[in-house]
Amino acid sequence: MIITGDDSEYIAFVKARLTEQFLMSDLGPLRYFLGIEVSSTSDGFFISQEKYIQDLLTRASLSDERTVETPMELNVHLRASDDDPLSDPTRYRHLVGSLVYLDVTRPDISYPVHILSQFVSAPTTVHYSHLLRVLRYLRGTISHRLFFPRSSSLQLQAYSDATWASDPSDRRSLSAYCVFLGDSLIAWKTKKQTAVSLQVQRLSCEQWLF
Structure with a gap:
């Protein structure tokens, strides 16, 4: 259980009462939870998933050490029919699922992850190449927090x-x-709209005069 707050006496009271009812241990300040790393300084808190990214890159088995500066190229529009389907989409689905969880601390990959997740049912070699680009971007920005x-x-x-x-x-x-509480980024999301945008032609007043 994670207890937050700045009242040390009340925190100690809550932990004592919980210990009376449940078998539990006090592990001290939060450092690591469900793949999320937390570090505290006098100025504030940092959260990251550096170890999670390292494990993800290991599972991806990239054959090179290249990095890229952006997670996705500009003006890329992927289609379901792009190139040949992958013979075994298991790895693609696994990696995209891992990136969805990584988005918890990495808002900079929210857009490409949303795009790539649309093709998990039938990914192609083109989709997989863009997935590898995201991984190479993460390799070069692994320390971002x-x-x-x-x-x-x-x-x-x-x-x-x-x-x-x-x-x-x-x-x-x-x-x-994206939503900020003061200087802290607390929420973000990328989502496809449910309705189709239609362009409305605007006619000037002169076009209605005869």
Whole structure:
């Protein structure tokens, strides 16, 4: 069980009462939980999944040590019919599933992971090559972490954006947002819109005059 707060006496009281009812051990400050690493400093907290990424790269069995600066190339529009289907999609599905969990601490891969996860039912060699690019990006940015400062305002700010009919298969747009509590990034998501965006032609007043 994880107990949070800054009242040390009350935390000690809660742990004592829990010990009376359950068999439990006090493991001290949180360091590692479900693949997420937590480190504390006088300025705040860092969370990351560096070990998880290392294990993921090992499972992927990349044959080179290359890195890339971005997780996905600009203006890439993947289709279900791109190139030949993979003879065994098991590895693709496993790696994409691992990236979905990694998105918990890596908002910078949210967009490509959303795109690649759309093809888990029938991935192709092209989809797999873009998946490997994400892994090479992670190799070069393995030490990236999220920081939550101790001293921060409670002002809530949200930012959002959307593409325009970017999916070539169904002409749907993608929406994305991120939410900050003070200086801390606390939520983010990339999602395909449920409705199809239609372009509306705007006519000037002069076109209605005869």
